[in-house]
Amino acid sequence: MKLGVIGTGKMGRALMEGILRAGLSRPSDTYVHDAYEAAVEAVTSDLGVEAAGSNAAVVENADVVLLCVKPQGFSEMLRETGEADERLFISIAAGIRIATIEEAVQNRHRVIRVMPNTPALVGKGASAYSLGSRATHHDAELAEHLLGSVGYVTQVPENLLDAVTALSGSGPAYVFAMIESLVAGAVDVGLDEETSLALATHTVAGAAELLLRTGESPATLRKNVTSPNGTTFAALESFKANGLDRIVREAVKAARDRSVELAGGK
Numbered sequence: 001m002k003l004g005v006i007g008t009g010k011m012g013r014a015l016m017e018g019i020l021r022a023g024l025s026r027p028s029d030t031y032v033h034d035a036y037e038a039a040v041e042a043v044t045s046d047l048g049v050e051a052a053g054s055n056a057a058v059v060e061n062a063d064v065v066l067l068c069v070k071p072q073g074f075s076e077m078l079r080e081t082g083e084a085d086e087r088l089f090i091s092i093a094a095g096i097r098i099a100t101i102e103e104a105v106q107n108r109h110r111v112i113r114v115m116p117n118t119p120a121l122v123g124k125g126a127s128a129y130s131l132g133s134r135a136t137h138h139d140a141e142l143a144e145h146l147l148g149s150v151g152y153v154t155q156v157p158e159n160l161l162d163a164v165t166a167l168s169g170s171g172p173a174y175v176f177a178m179i180e181s182l183v184a185g186a187v188d189v190g191l192d193e194e195t196s197l198a199l200a201t202h203t204v205a206g207a208a209e210l211l212l213r214t215g216e217s218p219a220t221l222r223k224n225v226t227s228p229n230g231t232t233f234a235a236l237e238s239f240k241a242n243g244l245d246r247i248v249r250e251a252v253k254a255a256r257d258r259s260v261e262l263a264g265g266k
Contacts, residue, residue, distance in 0.1 A: 004062030008034040012068030018149035031061040056082030067091040078104040095263040125151030126168040130158035166255035
């Protein structure tokens with residue numbers, strides 16, 4: 001497969017590295033461009049990929065093009081993709097609807113829209129994708145292979161991508177905020193900050209891995225570690241009294257609503 005990548009920032013590079021690592025494209029068949037020349041120089045030097053010289057040249061040389069440009073520069077980027085025949089465009093731009101992309105390229109290209117998240121940088125991403133009006137079953141399989149190279153992937157209808165944004169797209173920040181609070185709480189009761197951060201980080205990572213490996217529900221695993229009137233019970237009762245469930249659910253809804261607003265409310 002000949003791969004094109006427009007936008008070689010952190011997420012574009014993470015996806016490219018995963019795809020190359022999985023052998024889905026070769027460096028010599030991977031063409032990149034970025035508005036920042038230094039970013040192109042970095043990936044061509046580090047990964048051995050090819051500098052295309054322009055967005056149009058990326059599209060001309062590739063079968064599949066990852067569109068990894070920030071939303072504010074997306075329209076201009078699309079205008080610079082040239083007049084090449086049909087390609088598969090995979091966009092990770094938050095809030096840019098499939099119909100907007102298809103219209104901008106005059107329906108010349110097949111389109112898939114993706115919401116990835118930052119743990120893709122370490123191969124532990126959680127991505128969801130939606131198919132455009134002309135995307136095929138083969139395109140869906142290809143997207144699963146490409147995104148699967150940097151973590152978990154699933155397909156959803158496009159009208160649910162705002163919910164995905166609120167859950168997995170923004171979700172790493174919620175986890176980091178929780179870790180910050182755990183560390184602060186541990187410091188309050190006597191642990192030093194370095195030890196608290198290490199224990200909190202490994203606890204969160206281990207709990208997630210236990211959930212993945214056992215296949216048990218979060219509720220079951222929570223009950224397994226909660227003895228009646230024990231220490232965990234006391235903490236969970238505090239969560240309940242202070243409305244943690246309500247706080248988290250309202251936060252997800254607020255993120256979803258903001259995602260809809262940023263996309264024009266459509």
